[in-house]
Amino acid sequence: MSKDQTKDLLKFLEPFGDEIINLVMWLRDFAWDLCPEANELIYDNYNAVAFGWSPTDKVGHIICSIAVGRSSKNVHFGFYWGNEIADPEKILLGQGNQYRYVLVTDREKFPKAYIEKLVNEAYVNALSKVKDQKQIIHGYTIVKSVSDKKRADKTKKVTTSKKKKN
Numbered sequence: 001m002s003k004d005q006t007k008d009l010l011k012f013l014e015p016f017g018d019e020i021i022n023l024v025m026w027l028r029d030f031a032w033d034l035c036p037e038a039n040e041l042i043y044d045n046y047n048a049v050a051f052g053w054s055p056t057d058k059v060g061h062i063i064c065s066i067a068v069g070r071s072s073k074n075v076h077f078g079f080y081w082g083n084e085i086a087d088p089e090k091i092l093l094g095q096g097n098q099y100r101y102v103l104v105t106d107r108e109k110f111p112k113a114y115i116e117k118l119v120n121e122a123y124v125n126a127l128s129k130v131k132d133q134k135q136i137i138h139g140y141t142i143v144k145s146v147s148d149k150k151r152a153d154k155t156k157k158v159t160t161s162k163k164k165k166n
Contacts, residue, residue, distance in 0.1 A: 003032040005040075005141040008126045009051065012044040012146075016068055020075060027066050027077055034119045035063055039140040046070075052080060055127055056135040057142055064119050067101075075081050076101040079116065080160045081129075085121045089114060 006025070013021045017031055031053055038053035041062065052065030062080035069076075079085060082100020092100035093109065104110055120148070130136060 003029070003036075008141075008143050009049075012042070012049045013068065015070075015075060016049075019069060020073060023075055023104065023107060024066055024068060027075070027104060027110075030112065030115075031064055031066065031077075031119070034116060035123065037138045038063060038123075039137055039142060042141065043091055044143070044145045044146045052078075055123075056130055056137060057140070057144075058135065059144070061126045061129055061135075063122045075104045077104050079109070079118065079122050080103075081122065081125055084125055085118055087118065092118075 009028075010021070010025075013024060016024075028051075035053040038055055039056055039057060040051055041057065041059060042051040043049070043108060048067045048069050050065055050067035052059070052062035054061040059080070065076075065078045065080060067076045067078060068074070077094070078094075078099055078101030081098055082094060083096075083098045085100075087100070089111075091102055091114070093103060094100040102111070102115070
């Protein structure tokens with residue numbers, strides 16, 4: 001099963017450090033447990049490392065996803081078609097036409113039960129977008145893109161330097 005295939009993803013996440021990697025891999029386990037028949041699509045892009053679960057190998061069918069911003073180091077648990085799923089508690093962020101997400105800073109504060117309901121709805125929604133049932137495949141991890149250039153980390157690094165005495 002693809003849940004065990006972590007080599008490429010861990011390589012892509014390496015620049016983010018252990019704390020973020022641990023949080024992201026915990027979220028990944030959560031998503032795989034909810035979508036065991038789906039496929040994991042991985043994008044190591046200029047702005048972020050992003051990966052999502054889809055019943056096909058198409059980004060347009062993604063059920064849910066995880067993204068880590070290169071400059072912000074923010075971790076999103078998102079929904080590609082988030083504008084089409086109910087969010088009665090109004091916790092999803094995002095002002096665009098479709099993508100919605102929760103900002104994840106701590107696994108203890110992550111609303112698992114609520115997100116599970118949203119994932120179930122997003123799964124049904126994603127399946128409705130598959131026009132040809134022959135596109136459905138199960139249990140693959142697929143690296144869809146790897147960008148040669150990566151956005152620089154914009155977090156300030158404090159350096160100390162001693163002034164030269166005259």
